[in-house]
Amino acid sequence: MYKVFAFLKRNPNLTHDEYRAGHVGYHCGQSRRLKNIRGYLVNVWSNLPFADRVGTDMLAELTFNEPPGFTDWWDGFPQVYFDDHASWLDARTVEPTRAMTEGLVVDPDWSLADSPHLFKPSPNNPDKFCAFHLRMHEQVVVPVKRPERKMTKLMQFFRKHPALSEAEFQQRLVDDYYPLAGSMPGLWGYTGNLRDPDQDAAMRDFFAADDWLFTEEGTAERRAFCDLWRGANELFFENFADFVDARSNPRLQAPLRALERELFEAVWYVEVDENLIVMPNRATRPDFYYR
Numbered sequence: 001m002y003k004v005f006a007f008l009k010r011n012p013n014l015t016h017d018e019y020r021a022g023h024v025g026y027h028c029g030q031s032r033r034l035k036n037i038r039g040y041l042v043n044v045w046s047n048l049p050f051a052d053r054v055g056t057d058m059l060a061e062l063t064f065n066e067p068p069g070f071t072d073w074w075d076g077f078p079q080v081y082f083d084d085h086a087s088w089l090d091a092r093t094v095e096p097t098r099a100m101t102e103g104l105v106v107d108p109d110w111s112l113a114d115s116p117h118l119f120k121p122s123p124n125n126p127d128k129f130c131a132f133h134l135r136m137h138e139q140v141v142v143p144v145k146r147p148e149r150k151m152t153k154l155m156q157f158f159r160k161h162p163a164l165s166e167a168e169f170q171q172r173l174v175d176d177y178y179p180l181a182g183s184m185p186g187l188w189g190y191t192g193n194l195r196d197p198d199q200d201a202a203m204r205d206f207f208a209a210d211d212w213l214f215t216e217e218g219t220a221e222r223r224a225f226c227d228l229w230r231g232a233n234e235l236f237f238e239n240f241a242d243f244v245d246a247r248s249n250p251r252l253q254a255p256l257r258a259l260e261r262e263l264f265e266a267v268w269y270v271e272v273d274e275n276l277i278v279m280p281n282r283a284t285r286p287d288f289y290y291r
Contacts, residue, residue, distance in 0.1 A: 001038070001282050002082045004202045005193070005232075007074040007132040007225070009120040019075050020044045020273070022118045028277045030112055031078075034091040039081030039280030043155065043272035045071050050154075050269045053240055061257065062247060065266035067228045070157070076272075079136070081280050089205055122212040130213065132222050133203045135196035136232075139174060141182035144189025144236055146276060151188060152240050153274045156233040159266040169263065170194065173231075177259050181233070184246035189236035199226050229266075240271070 010019035024042060032040055051059050082088040098107035116122070119129035160169050173192070182190045196202075199222060203213060212218045237243045247253065260267055 001138070002084050002088050003136045003138050003193070004080050004082075004088065005077050005134050005136050005195075006080070007077045007134070009073065009130065010075040011117055011119060011121065014118070016045075016047070016075055019118065022114070023076060024275045027112075027114055027118055028275065030110060030114075032277045033097070033110060034080070035093050035095055036082060036087045036091060037080060037278055038083060038282070038285070040078065040278035041080075041280070042076055042078045042275040042277060043153070044076040044275070045074075046271040046273055048271070050271050053271065054244065054269075058244060058247070061253075063268040064261075064264075065159075066268035067266070070228065070268070071270060073225050073228075074132075081282070083285050088202065123217070124212045124215070128211065130218070132225055133206065134199065134226070135201040136193040137196060139178060139192035139194075140282075141178045141192055142187050142190040144191065144234075146188075146236075146279075151274070152237045152243060153272050154235045154237070154243060155270045155272055156235060157229045157266075157268055157270065158231055158233070158260075158264045159228065160230045161263055161265045164263065166197075172263060177263060180252065180255060180259065184252060185249060186237055186242035186246050187235065188238065189234070191234040192231065193233065194231040195226065195229070199223065 008023075010016065014022065023044070028040070028042060034040075050063075054062065080088075080091075082091065092112075094106050094110065096104045096106050098105055098110075116127055116129045119131060122128040122130055160166070164172070173194075178190075178192055184190075200214075207213055213222070235243065237246070247256070
């Protein structure tokens, strides 16, 4: 499975709430039709900051070294799933999917032309937009159950502790941290994500080589953002109180806190409103078009 997070900053003409309405209310209706897409979620940061939700004491218990202004970098990030890298690169190839009098044709109304009006425009081309498309390697710790109601979703961002090698960090994350964190009571789902070391993996050949994203300025901006975090875990709970109760559980509180200080140089949370556009499907792809 090829998974991509695309961090997007809103067009400065829009408020955060207007961006949410435009992205979920219109843009997703177009982008969900990308060729061969196997899953599509849009996460928009919640209007009430995590610190205000959790309180001072619990904040100090759960987070440390959070980079200032982290959500100033983005307003939302879609996460999309494809079978492989080739399918991802081929995603925007237009296919005949609209039935008309002359048969199945390419839909003349399909367009992503709203993108530069919805997202931060490219500095050197107002007809394009800026985004950090990053390949993610996922570990499904607890399969997500999604009832027909809004859940609480938290993104736990983290940065690797410099004392650990990359191999040791990944091994301990999978063998020690994920099993313990995945045993929190009340979890409706838990997915671990590590950003690919190649920060251009998902962007190379997907965007034109002369795109602003690959200029010296664009590359430096992407590097600065990626330096803030190494991975992000997705946590699902019925409500925020259940998350607080889970992290206060006597069996887990001290071991999780100790592990996080061994593994991470920084860890912090962003509550997001998740919008399910195409249910992620990791099963073997069938030999016919489907949604």
